[in-house]
Amino acid sequence: MHNLITISTLNDFIFCPYSIYLHNVYMGGDEELVHAVPQTRGRVAHESIDEKKYSTRKDEIMGMSVYSNELGIVGKIDIYKCNEKLLIERKYQLNAIYQGQIYQLWAEYFCMIEMGYEVGKLAFYAIATNKTFPVTIPNKADKKELQDFILRFKQFNPEQPVDINTNKCTHCIYCALCDKVDIENVYT
Ligand code: SF4
Numbered sequence: 001m002h003n004l005i006t007i008s009t010l011n012d013f014i015f016c017p018y019s020i021y022l023h024n025v026y027m028g029g030d031e032e033l034v035h036a037v038p039q040t041r042g043r044v045a046h047e048s049i050d051e052k053k054y055s056t057r058k059d060e061i062m063g064m065s066v067y068s069n070e071l072g073i074v075g076k077i078d079i080y081k082c083n084e085k086l087l088i089e090r091k092y093q094l095n096a097i098y099q100g101q102i103y104q105l106w107a108e109y110f111c112m113i114e115m116g117y118e119v120g121k122l123a124f125y126a127i128a129t130n131k132t133f134p135v136t137i138p139n140k141a142d143k144k145e146l147q148d149f150i151l152r153f154k155q156f157n158p159e160q161p162v163d164i165n166t167n168k169c170t171h172c173i174y175c176a177l178c179d180k181v182d183i184e185n186v187y188t
Contacts, residue, residue: 007075007107011100021158022174059083066111085120094126106138
């Protein structure tokens, strides 16, 4: 269980690897200081799942902790519909599906498989628009891609230079705490 990566941070790592470092440095502090609008919405999207309020149906599993020894990852799924063998990840809004979000869903899938569950279908669900977006089950090449990505994550050194994208930084919730830039984010 040593050096496990949290599934929810995979997308953040693609956004900016240094944001993971800042998250780890400040996660013990006051969350309200660092949570901006997008992240708050994300938390609201998962609140009912974490509190197991979303459904009382016996054929649905919600907010279950999952892990993969093989991939070295740990996290929580949103909803698994047992009858349909369908794994769903909810987002507040989905104008586009980014590769990091796909990696998250793939990671949850591989955890479920390793834990002995049958998963035949994957999908994202956008709460704001009430739309479902099916995702193809990952193949061997996809698994290798995810493993390579996880390796890059584990090997990241926060002292190395990061690509600065001003537009990205101004929308980064850690902007005010980041020593790599000297700008303000749009949430202040
Ligand atoms: S402010 Fe920019 S460089 Fe700093 S963590 Fe955020 S995205 Fe990365």
